[in-house]
Amino acid sequence: MDSPTINTVLRLLKKEIRRWKIPAVGVVAERAADRPFETLVSTILSLRTKDKVTEAASRRLLERASTPESIAALPAVEIERLIYPVGFYRTKARNLLETCRILTEDFEGKVPRGMEALLKLPGVGRKTANLVLTVGFGDYGICVDTHVHRISNLWGYVKTTMPEETEYALREKLPRRHWKTYNDILVTFGQNLCVPVSPWCSRCPVARYCPRVGLKKSR
Ligand code: SF4
Known part of the structure; x- marks a missing residue:
């Protein structure tokens, strides 16, 4: 997945995740900005x-x-x-x-x-x-958890084996304007649709952009 495509994918997912719940840290943070x-x-x-x-x-x-x-x-x-x-x-x-x-x-x-x-x-x-x-704090950073690591690799946007490597690879590659929202988008997406083991590819709004690198099973 190249940079123009990641922009499109993240724009589509930002719309999509509005109907799902926000991850817990996001909920607490929303109530406690700053x-x-x-x-x-x-x-x-x-x-x-x-x-x-x-x-x-x-x-x-x-x-x-x-x-x-x-x-x-x-x-x-x-x-x-x-x-x-x-x-x-x-x-x-x-x-x-x-x-x-x-x-x-x-x-x-x-x-x-x-x-x-x-x-x-x-x-x-x-x-x-x-x-x-x-x-x-509203500063720049990229929080990489298991969903962010897994999905970034499924997209072929990074090619890494450990979340820490993914963070460094994303710092090199991901346009800065996505840094703050990347985690919230991918965690919510990873909990609801692009779930581990067998993601719902048949219902995925970004399926046509996703090369599904290394994916063995999907629904
Ligand atoms: S097509 Fe499947 S593997 Fe790719 S992002 Fe969508 S749900 Fe995830």
């Missing part, structure tokens, strides 16, 4: 967890304590109780506590606005850091 701490919390909670569960857990926690200082003051068991049943809730509670302690002590209670500093926070990988920068 509040990067909320984006950070919901992204940490979202790993291996369904969107509905992530959204409810983020809401419970942030209603109880909405700043790094106030979360850092909570006992770990209370955070566990508030975020349960997100996946790995005990580890996530520990990471959140430690992250909030670092933000309080080293960053004056604010989320740092830079990739390097974000990557030092426990439980924060490149995906989370990119999401905080793009959604929370």
Whole structure:
């Protein structure tokens, strides 16, 4: 897939995804534009967890304590109780506590606005850091999760084996104006139509542009 085609595909999908739900991080972020701490919390909670569960857990926690200082003051068991049943809730509670302690002590209670500093926070990988920068701060970044990695490869737009490689390849290739929306479009598309294992190619609005690289089964 070349650059003119990716423009067309993303334009078509942007229209298409309006009828589907927004991924959990997008939901929280929409309500909390310019509040990067909320984006950070919901992204940490979202790993291996369904969107509905992530959204409810983020809401419970942030209603109880909405700043790094106030979360850092909570006992770990209370955070566990508030975020349960997100996946790995005990580890996530520990990471959140430690992250909030670092933000309080080293960053004056604010989320740092830079990739390097974000990557030092426990439980924060490149995906989370990119999401905080793009959604929370409105900066440039490309958040690559499994859907973004998988679909970019199905389209033949990148040829990579790991999400991190995909991020670097997209930084080279994807026009900057798509950086902020690429994740939301592909995650929503990947959850609803271009699903893993057997995507709904027969109903796909961009099927004629898609070479389906490496795809074994579809519906
Ligand atoms: S044609 Fe199939 S594999 Fe390609 S984008 Fe559409 S659903 Fe995904």
